[in-house]
Amino acid sequence: MIDAPERITLEEWDLRYEKLYRAGLPQPAYGGPLSRHVSDGDHRLLKLRYDNSPAALRLWNFLLTEEDRLHRARAAGKKIVGTMKDLGTVPVMAYSFDNMVAFYPDGAWWIPCVMEYSAGLLEIADSLGIDESFCPVRAMLGAFVTEAHFPIPNMLICSVGATCDDFSAIAQRLNGLGHSIFWWEIPHRRCPEQAEATAELPGGLSAPRCQVEFVKSELARVKVALEQLAGAELDEERLSAGIRQANLVRQSLAELRYLAFTAEPCPIPALEMLVAEMLAIHYCSDRGETMVVLEELLDEVKVRVRAGRGVLDADAAKIFWVNPVADLQVMNLLEDCGGRLCGTEYLFTHALDPIPENVPPLEALARAALADPMAGSSIDRAERICSDVCRFGAEAVLISRIPGASHCALEGQVISEVVADTLGIPVLEIEVPPVADSMSPTVRTRLEALAETVRARRRSRQNRWRNG
Amino acid sequence: MEKRMICAGIDAGSRAIKVVLIDAESHEIVGEGLADQGVEQDKLASQLFKAVLKRNGANGSDVGAIVATGYGRSAVSIADTTVTEITCHAVGVHRLVPKARTVIDIGGQDSKLLRLDASGRVRDFVMNDRCAAGTGRFLEVTAKRLGVELDALGPLAAGSQHPAAISSMCVVFAETEITGLLASGTAREDIVAGVEAAIAARIAGMAGRSVEPPVIFTGGVAMVSGMTAALQAALKQTVDVAPAPQMTGALGAAILASRQLSGAPM
């Protein structure tokens, strides 16, 4: 059965699922119609539009069953590690053990959106003094209090230092509620000074050798803590194998991103790409299955690219998206307004770049951790954005400010200035809450205006070209 | 018969001025009145005070002491002294509902939550006087935007099927949200219910994790139907509206005036 790629509603997916099911669609154990998650409380799904491929269905089902997997892991006697703030370093270590599963409690920030506030997590955070002046990740506090979403981990590991104050403060509040936390330090990444030994980092960055050594020593502390929890040693060989596995995921995702952002017409919607990128941070609690899910999605995209088929009009405005958005529906809105995703920087590019395999594993992880865009200056981050904008051919940058996030207020300004100075392309900042229904006319106007501006600039360029 | 001395409390709030007269010894309420607040706060307070006295057959010489409270309290020149509305609401509510342990007061421009001990003294309080989204001002803006009277909000909210999600910290932005909701076809009933729920959620956030019952609701917003239910839902507690909720501050002020008159600690 060959279907034209398109974005469809949940209702349409249900009908399509029936057809696929009758046609013998192979499904994993967590498969099934998407609408079954609505009865679990995921009401936002009713308002989203999805890619119509079976690969996308698998992606969504994988994402929305993470809590089940964690509970099963607990029942199977596996150790569960909550890796907080760190995006893509400690999970690599944790998955190098046989009896350990890592997950990302910060991911609870999507729950108010997906469940349209019905879980009451933000209200619990409010009652703990963490109100809406903090970023939506405060929902994590509520999830720990209710224990209704993920099992309480055997160990919590949180990176602090050059991270964000919101999360650091929320984690400290959690600690104050009696949850023990293993803190490790990630220093602010700086440029090497004259006469200082330099280390190359992923993403074309560099740092003083001493900073890499410091992070390595911190990760060595984390390793010891994990070994104690696992009751097993994590030798270099196993850790290197873990890194290789992580890199396979990253490699697959890199290929997917490149096709998704550059192929004409756009082969896959923005929403599915957002979900796919999120998998790279923590594997949705199953690294092996993450690989399978991403490969299937990549295969689908390759088929579409080869066939010259896509989900959007060919003239969609190419938008580079900065920061994850609190309401998933806004990714749909971008496309409804005539835009397409053409590059992303969700604050975890270091979790997408390959981890070096030509150096000892702890050293490699330390370099990867130091390449975190949040650990460096906003200027570094802006320069990486500019480089990726050029690589993917984006025509405008959209900065989605995270409501309440302490770093966004000043960082957005620096990124806007650097992008404008370097590339001279339009930059738009928006801010949306976890459920943006009431803001949607305002956001829509801005996104439409951005797409119109991009098209007007295209026309003007074409005219200049015609007129010599 | 010997004429009894009376004491007065004047609550100069942001939206209304309230006057309560009590018997200085028995603390029985002997008169009360309410008028809209305006620019000339002192004059308005004085006029209302005189009118209430006259209506109750009293004159200035019958008044032993006057305490003013509320935002405009320092403008009330006829007052002997001033006390904050926190203390006055606590005293007023304790007089009406001696078992009250938590008082929620939502006025036109601020909201507060008071925790009382068994003797009615304030043990702790939290206040929101920065964000209008947790105050009666939000309801006023909503009513204006929907083109209805404040009184109509309660009945409208009662008809809601799916309260809208209002997320802004700021009433100005929240107004934009209401515009957005109207534009996207959201029912007015759901908007009003969403606004009431947003105010209640803000109060619940202020309350923290423990709210000791009985919870008494005072202030002008307590008279907006639907708000009590919204608060109950947010706090997961029974909430009772104080008798004459707008007058509790003035009543507390009058009781404090009588204490001042008798030389008792206020």
Next chain:
Amino acid sequence: MKTIIYTCPYIPAEWIAAHGLHASRIVPDHVDADLSLARAEGVCPYVRSFIGQVMADKEAGGAVLTTVCDQMRRAFDIIVRNGAIPAFLMNVPNTWQTPAAQALYIDELKRLGRFLVQLGGTSPSDEALAEVMLEYDDARTSIRSAREYLSARRFADAIAQNRVCNKLHTLHAEPLVEGVPLALAGGPLMRSDYELFDMVEQLGGRIVLDATETGDRGMCPEFDRARLRKDPLRELARAYFGSIPDASRRPNSDLYEWLERELIGRAVRGIIFRRYLWCDLWHAELGRLKDRIELPVLDIDSAGENHLERPRISNRIRAFLEMLQ
């Protein structure tokens, strides 16, 4: 002599002074309508004011910022891009109990030293550093011993200037107001916030513990003189990094241990918790403070617009004091 401006308590003034430069701790005056910021929403008023002050400073030879707070870290990016004076960002670890974090702090002091040398300073010998440290230590000792004779405002002024203006014997004559003993807790105060001390006194209270960053809490404790003579830089790091409690530290249990000790020692009856809007680090501590300390806590949030906020702050403090009285 070039002036080096800074604001974070984890920057030892002694270290700057030992390099032959003048260390000036900025207490920003008020929120500056700073044109270098595209938007003020979401930016902590203290950081905003600090950026404004650094941008406007035509005299300073350099500015030193730290990574203690996220927004200060971003402020450094703004200053580097748009400012006129050389700026240095010092890594101050949030974790403070590990030897690696302590070593990192010392390394960062050395790196700061290199920056100061580039600005015309001279790298100090151990003896020279020890001498400067002793001077500063003496100044702090005299401030501490004058505390019971000073009003809260004058005490804060003395800390800001790192000296007591009057001779101790004249201080005995200064009448101190009686009032409900209170603590003021929170991050740093701006110059205009010092009116809080007066306001509290006028309303019947007295700040007996200034647990803000610009008060007692942010003051480096006394040096261990034996260790100072042996290894002054290490002692400097121990005293500053190892001893100043702050909300930003992970874990920040030392902040509460310090507070509990001081609150009891000074018979405090209530805490005024002063925080800036958008300062997450301190905002998040309000709930913990209430959970952990069994004293009434008054929350005063500020957007840094004192002239507009005065009535509401005064009203809250008055209600708080009515409650305590």
